[in-house]
């Protein structure tokens with residue numbers, strides 16, 4: 001299924017094995033005999049990263065974002081693997097996919113012959129999907145998350161992990177029954193181009209899910225921009241430390257276990273009427289200060305780091321996405337209401 005990326009997207013590759021164990025190639029090379037390119041296999045993961053010749057602004061931008069995620073996924077290798085975290089995350093995907101129950105989520109994965117998860121992070125969902133399908137699950141990540149995902153899934157015989165840029169995914173077009181990218185595409189230099197690049201990999205009639213950040217109200221946008229201007233420039237460890245007071249505020253607000261009721265919406269700030277948990281009200285509308293009791297302190301702090309450190313983290317509106325769908329000729333798509341912070345889009349590619 002893997003092929004040379006980019007222009008040579010149809011070339012098949014020859015495998016030279018240096019080291020293997022129990023049928024898994026740990027190191028070796030994939031060789032494109034026609035084009036001359038060689039792709040190393042490092043610690044079980046085929047690596048399709050290329051360095052552009054010229055100074056390329058998109059490459060520079062992506063490289064800075066990749067530093068954040070290589071660091072994060074080397075530190076948080078077991079994210080999503082504990083039972084409490086799994087429960088929370090499965091429920092998260094159920095909502096994002098617009099399904100009624102966890103059994104439906106399992107059946108959803110079970111239906112696919114070939115699936116691709118882009119930007120899998122620790123690989124917790126690759127593992128979940130692989131154990132609930134008879135098909136194949138491919139995972140692709142540009143950062144060292146690829147190695148973490150491989151470590152967490154290499155015991156499964158229906159998983160393949162590659163390290164590559166989704167803009168040059170080493171798979172032929174029209175390959176997958178299902179492609180998903182959860183919290184990934186807004187971390188590339190151009191979210192719309194990323195949607196288009198992955199859409200090409202979906203088979204006619206196949207499905208594509210993506211979740212991207214949503215444009216938030218004015219005060220939250222100001223706080224995001226103000227903090228990110230400083231925090232993106234810090235090295236990862238300094239940024240984790242800088243996030244701690246924000247995480248502590250999130251916990252303190254959550255510990256209040258309090259609600260407030262607004263009888264009228266505050267339209268100028270995008271705050272709806274209704275009863276709001278105080279921490280969530282603050283988090284969605286004033287300052288992202290994540291806290292969730294399902295995770296330990298370090299993991300909660302990492303979620304805030306994940307927001308404030310990446311070089312690229314674009315926010316989008318429903319209107320923009322409707323326009324992207326129109327340009328792709330997609331008529332069958334829906335927004336699923338999972339959380340006010342993001343837009344969950346499930347689409348079907350026309351046959």
Ligand SMILES: C[S@@+](CC[C@H](N)C(=O)[O-])C[C@H]1O[C@@H](n2cnc3c(N)ncnc32)[C@H](O)[C@@H]1O
Nearest residue numbers: 069119120121141142143145165166182183184
């Ligand atoms: C916020 S993490 C999301 C991880 C996981 N989907 C989750 O929800 O926990 C974003 C992931 O996207 C990956 N990523 C960002 N840009 C990418 C690109 N151009 N190609 C492939 N992966 C990319 C990052 O390396 C990172 O692992």
